[in-house]
Amino acid sequence: MNDTEPSALELESAVARFRVAISDWELSSGELAELLGLEGGGPVDHLLGGKLDVDAETRLRLATEVAHLMDMLWEPAASRSWLRDDEDDDVTPLKFMSAGVTELRAMRAALAGRLS
Numbered sequence: 001m002n003d004t005e006p007s008a009l010e011l012e013s014a015v016a017r018f019r020v021a022i023s024d025w026e027l028s029s030g031e032l033a034e035l036l037g038l039e040g041g042g043p044v045d046h047l048l049g050g051k052l053d054v055d056a057e058t059r060l061r062l063a064t065e066v067a068h069l070m071d072m073l074w075e076p077a078a079s080r081s082w083l084r085d086d087e088d089d090d091v092t093p094l095k096f097m098s099a100g101v102t103e104l105r106a107m108r109a110a111l112a113g114r115l116s
Helices: 004-025 029-036 044-049 054-073 076-083 093-098 101-115
Strands: none
Touching: 004 054, 004 076, 029 054, 029 093, 054 076, 054 101, 076 093, 093 101
């Protein structure tokens, strides 16, 4: 086993967990591409099947953590609704998180705060 194998296995596991969030959240390929900061769109397998750059991998890991927190707070249907709720300021939580790593970290912190 070389030094890159654990990281590759860890990423594979994160991708598998993220696929559950994609399904639960009913993300379109365009929404997925935006959330991960990827150009264009395409099928989920194409987007997640290739080599992710550092930014996309970081976003994927953070989004997976956000999904876990959301699972602790709400049922999947409530999560889907909340992700697309734009009542407060015309920016949905999904759009907010799609802006980048900083926003995903902020969302993770905000949701974790709801649990404490």
